[in-house]
Amino acid sequence: MDVDAYLDRLGVGWPAAADLATLRLLQERHLTAVPFENLSIHLGEPIELDEEALFDKVVRRRRGGFCYELNGLFAALLRELGYRVSLRAAQVFRPDGTLGPPLDHAAVVVELDEPWLVEVGFGRFARHPLRLSGVDAQADPEGEFLVLDAPHGDVDIVLNGKPQYRLERRPRPLADFVPMAWWQATSPLSNFTRSLTCSRPTSQGRVTLSDERLIETVDGVRHELRLTSPEALRTAYRVYFGMTLTRLPVPPGESPLTSTAARPETAVNVP
Template identity: 80%
Template sequence: MNVDEYLARLNAERPAAADLATLRHLQERHLAAVPFENLSIHLGEHVSLAEDVLFDKIVRRRRGGFCYELNGLFAALLRELGFTASLHAAQVFRPDGTLGPPLDHAAIVVELAEPWLVDVGFGRFARHPLRLSGVDAQSDPEGEFLLLDTPDGDIDVLLDGKPQYRLERRRRPLADFVPMAWWQSTSPESHFTRSLTCSRPTSQGRVTLSGSKLIETVDGVRNEVELPTEAAIRMAYRVYFGLPLTRLPTPPGEIPLTPRADHPDTAVHAQ
């Protein structure tokens, strides 16, 4: 990994210390610079979790990704900078309150004087590290987070009282997530194959491009605009997310879920 190249992608300088202030700054910069997106699935690109492939995609080709990609590569950067950072699996809560499958999500735990939850791959989520052992509500620009121990020893993460995911305490290598990443990117039952999204937080809210629909939330006010042409959609990807796409992703249901042999990536949540 070229650390300086990755930091330049985040518009961040090499930190002097691996401390909480640095961790918070890097998380903020990552969320602002690297969008949460599942475009590869709808561009016919194979999703790989190999670190060199992730680095090429996210840093050199200035793309985004979903949880396994974003948190997988960010955890590797944190370790290069001297942090003790590990990946942890989580089950995402469905709208009806039931839990999704194991390894449905990957998040990061960073050990400082105490453990902190860091997540740059869940769509709308905390912009700052969350105290993993905290029992009180934690305020964040995205809302109020509460982390609760479960009887089985896991941790439920709630945002404004609504359960987001259940986090395992055990550490996992990125390779553990490869089968689920394949399922998420190929199964007709996956949320990611049935939706098309590109999203990132802004200083005043959030901007999301879902197909041809541009959604901006500014100071709590949501505005939706239907983009009329492919040129307008392509421009939105470039202006709002810095994505220099040479072709547009095809809406769900209109593309075979197989990798393109001529794509350079051929080599595997917006809430």
């Protein structure tokens, strides 16, 4: 791995030590620099859980990705920097409180003086590492987190009283997630095939491009703008997410012939 290029993508220099302070900085910078996005699914691009392919996508092509891609590649970077790292599988809680399938999510655990949960691939989540052995509430810019015991030695990660996912204790190689990544990218039951999103936190909140809606939250105030032309969408991807797209993803439920990318352009200004 070209560690210098990856660190440059994050806007940081080579760290002096593989410690908690550096881990915290790397997580924060990764979240703000590399968007959580599922564009590949709607561009017809394969999801390849291979370190070289992920590096090419995230670092060379300056794209983002979803959990298996972002956390998988970030784990590889942390190993190169001297951290003891493992991937862990998780089941994501649905809105109704039931659990999704096994290996629904891939998370990163770093062993320092104690285990820390590091997350750069779950959309809105902790901006800082979380103590997995912590019994008290942990404050974070995104809210208050709890780590609770769950059946079979697993742990539940809870944000502001709402369970987010159930984390396994068992380490997993990235290859274990390949079948579920394929399902997430192809099944009509997957949230990723039914939605189109690109999102990252900012210093004042969060910015998200969901289908044709540009949503920016600043100091708790939500602003929404509908982008009605291909040029406006390309500009938004470039300005807000640093991505230059030669073609646009097709929103769920639309065909390439009727999607925004094929419609005549109208004037929409994006700063």
